[in-house]
Amino acid sequence: MMKRFNYGPSILFFAVLLLLWEAAVRLWSIDPWMLPAPSRIFTTLVHEWTRIPENLFATAWIAICGLLLGLAIGLVSAVVLHLSALLKKLIYPLLILSQNIPLIALAPLLILWLGFGMEPKVIVVALVCFFPITVSTLDGFQQTDRTLIMYMEMAGASRLQRFFKLEWPSALPSFFSGFKLAATYSVMGAVIAEWLGAKDGLGVMMQLASSSFRTDRVFVAILLIAGLSLLLFAAISLMEAWTLRWQTRKGGDGRET
Amino acid sequence: MMKRFNYGPSILFFAVLLLLWEAAVRLWSIDPWMLPAPSRIFTTLVHEWTRIPENLFATAWIAICGLLLGLAIGLVSAVVLHLSALLKKLIYPLLILSQNIPLIALAPLLILWLGFGMEPKVIVVALVCFFPITVSTLDGFQQTDRTLIMYMEMAGASRLQRFFKLEWPSALPSFFSGFKLAATYSVMGAVIAEWLGAKDGLGVMMQLASSSFRTDRVFVAILLIAGLSLLLFAAISLMEAWTLRWQTRKGGDGRET
């Protein structure tokens, strides 16, 4: 039912980009501490491989826990703000505010309350992730088809039925927009959260590499961060395609576009 | 035509929150360098007022320029990815990647290319802002009503007409979701961009305050950041309400919900 994704052109394109990068670095002989060539990054990656998995998993774990927590918070707040116009007026500004508290100010408080364990980091990631989910889902609720709302009301649907049977399914595409954004941010969120003190993780790895001027290692970390993030994004896109499969079913098959 | 927004409850609610905060700080006598009371933040704000406008404007200027640049990039990339399935396959992963390059790695390159002026900072903000716009708008395009697409094709609309007369207007609500997210992030983006070497701005102010352990000033900076961000968000929400006024026109007036 779902169209097979053809990876050919993407892989080719990436290969060309990497080649261009490599060529640029060699041609202008850019210093490796400024911008290392892909080949060098790759060598470093292979070389350091043994120490990478633990860092990768540490960050991935924080990112995923934070994303899930953010998902829960994002959904709950979207629903609450949608169902209550008053609460929306009261709480929406606070949510926007929450996106504007720099770690500098948050860190001491989080550490005081939660110490140096996983919790404060997961909370930082959740704080980053919940917001796009709230905003997108809330806007999705607002776009529910007017005639279907009319039908639901005429048919005597309760507020909850109207929500679960109509508004929620029709907000799904918007929700997934927000969820994909959240997934993209979650890994960087985890990296930043590691500034709250972590023993391992890609963020720690990157900072140490940066402070000892190992730009190649910084790029290895970035590579892993980006890879993790792409993976999460892809996973959610798959979920989206599966959930919204009715949108793409048949009909389009014979179509010319 | 548009409903008058009633600020009463919001203001009351904020006042109550501030009072609770003040009470908490006094009750548990929390050290001011940990979490200053609102009254103290306010006193500091008044006290330091003379030096604030220049910092505020410096940051606001970067945020707004970056937001506008991000808006342009976000729209262009959404449109391009929407119109070409091939480019979408090729470029989307790069866009996700762009959200996962930490400033640590980007800063030296940006400074090398663009120096210490406005440009690298505006680019950092744009990099933060364009992404939610791209993702949301792209998903918005995908949700265009099937029967309207059929009509447009039957009526012989060209690809451009279909885009401008159908897909773009129907993606508007999603676009505004992304734009609101971008606006929320723009100010923090500007604050972070100021790490690329700035002389004034809220980010500089906050870092200086933090490094000389003046938590009250850190909170003044946060207050201004949040205020700026709320302002931008509100401005865009107004634009949204105006643009989508057909959604709320009449019909709903006599409705009971």
Added chain:
Amino acid sequence: MAVKLEVKELTFAYDRQPIIENLSLEVKPGEFVSLIGPSGSGKSTLFYLIGGIYKPKRGEILLDGKPIHGKRGHIAYMPQQPSLFPWRTIEQNVRLAQELNGHLDPSHVQSLLKKAGLDHVAHSYPHELSGGMQQRAAFIRALASKQELLCLDEPFGALDALTRTHMQQWLLSVLETERRTVLFITHSIEEALLLSDRIYVLSRQPMRVIREISVPYPRGDRFSLRGTTDWMALHREIENLLLPK
């Protein structure tokens, strides 16, 4: 028990322009009442008022003697536009009305689908159906709902003559086995004559009752009676009522 639904001196306006003014009508239990009136007069709006999603400016709507304006969930309803949920298959759409009332009855849904000629598309999505098929789906969704008062807004407008006759006869047979009261909007005078016990002919701007007509033929005979001179005379009478003076 005298009346099922009573509309008393109802007045309503969306904005300044009054849509419905001093409209009074009643429907007895088990009765089949049709509403005929010009396009844009306010028939669908009247249904919204009965369904409780708008509140009348003046007047009352009583169901079983109790006021229901502003209250919902008392009617089985088929809207003018099919209003099927695009993410639900046809079967799931038909089930919807039952879900809302909390009594699922899958075998009933299956038999409805079969009778409406939609069993082969039960697992298709609405956009894969023709206009007439969507209308039938919406119709059986209303039938699947157990509320006694059935409000149908032009249920057969998009059907060909044959399918239409099928559906009409089926509807009548349903009414014989289940205890239902029907309020029926149609633009076809013939359809109104075929199905109804009484017909309200309505005017526009604002909508008021011009004439109330009792159809004098027994329900069972009507399909054979149509076309007779008497029948045609009644047909023409209604037609003339709708002509502007």
Added chain:
Amino acid sequence: MAVKLEVKELTFAYDRQPIIENLSLEVKPGEFVSLIGPSGSGKSTLFYLIGGIYKPKRGEILLDGKPIHGKRGHIAYMPQQPSLFPWRTIEQNVRLAQELNGHLDPSHVQSLLKKAGLDHVAHSYPHELSGGMQQRAAFIRALASKQELLCLDEPFGALDALTRTHMQQWLLSVLETERRTVLFITHSIEEALLLSDRIYVLSRQPMRVIREISVPYPRGDRFSLRGTTDWMALHREIENLLLPK
């Protein structure tokens, strides 16, 4: 110049099940041709094929002798569902077809709105209109488009008898002044008899032409002729064609 539109041995299927099989029909310039067939037979699908948004499996579609399958922009079209753009006012919606063809004609739009009885809602949004009003808006949107071949998919299904007659007469008068060729889907045999030069009666599963009928009355007289015995006989003949054997 012999034929405007020619459909030759057309075959089409959405999936495995064939919808249209070996369908052939033709429309001469200036002719008014109706299609009558059961619900779900594939009439709208035929329009999609003529409009070029699906490609036939086999067969040809020629417009003025040139193949147009897969090509768009050759017809003025009114879809079965009104398909009005919710963010455009009625006036802007009617203008849409003109915008697409690049020749704006505001006074024409105004006069169309007036004739359809929609001038007072020209600045309303579609959701503020009744079902019949939306249908009329979609109808005049198609009229506003200047393409010669006019494909109308059940244009008057949601209108009351009076408004319907108005619109039918108006359509005929338009055809007298403008050079248009009409392909018309309807479920009303009477309407087909009133308006068409020829009628194709179609079968379902797959859709094929059962009978092609030329209407023998001059167009001008038909509104007065209807109801005569001859007329009724023709009416019944078509009705019988649609009944299953």
Added chain:
Amino acid sequence: APGTDSSEKGLKKVTLVLDWTPNTNHTGLYVAKEKGYFKQEGLDVDIIQPGQSGAEQMVASGRAQFGVSYQENVTEARTQGIPIVSIAAVIQHNTSGFASPANKNIKRPRDFEGKTYGGWGSPIEKQMITSLMEGDHADPNKVKIINTGNADFFSIVKRNVDFAWIYYGWTGIEAELRGMKLNIIYLTDYSKDLDYYTPVLITSEKEIKQDPQTVKAFMRAVSKGYQYAIAHPDDAASILSKAVPDLDPKLVKKSQEWLSPRYQADAPVWGLQKQEVWARYANWMKKHQLLKGNFDPSKAFTNQFLPQGGK
């Protein structure tokens, strides 16, 4: 590059990147700017705060001509092939140390046993602690090291952290201002190896080769600035506070009082660097596997741009 552009008044525009936010380590630089010493030398100096990535790469890439760095950074940067050179030691001796609230009773490295250290996860920290404790015959394995990221000293000691690494001249003074009693164990008191230069002023090899006159002029002005700060701590402090009003003036003043005598300390002139200091610390790092690759201490620094060549 803007470094070669000349501004309206015929002044040469140069950029100086700090190591972090402005503080009393930088007083001489601000004095030179505010009192016009730079201008007298024909320079128009732009002082810029860096981001997280520090000044080294900006200086090496030529976007900035001068920067503030540390001996350990210069050492590591040079082994990675980043061509920067230290041209002055801002403070003669290392003023950093391990601080703890007095009530924790940490008076000497031996007292670290059983305590928790909060740092930023660098292997150097661990080695520092080990070195100090081994010198004091204690078991470094008995210290719990946790990572506290970027959080400040005062926040972390509120939690389960007992001691952390600070610069006394800033954080220590802040503690004094708050009336918080601290114990501090200076690195220099326990190991000569760890008496390295922090901070230092840097420029790039390219700048030295292509424009030594500018470097010379810059250093003349900076020296004058620090001389002034040494002689007039109060005035210097108010100059810094005026230039960077977001700093806490009380902290600046008190810190300046503490730091002024320490800029030059026992050295014959301000800014002088000794090769043995560079060699000792590099060897210490090498010995503990903290430094891999080649490092030539004689190329990492130079005194040639100090007034009179440092004599």
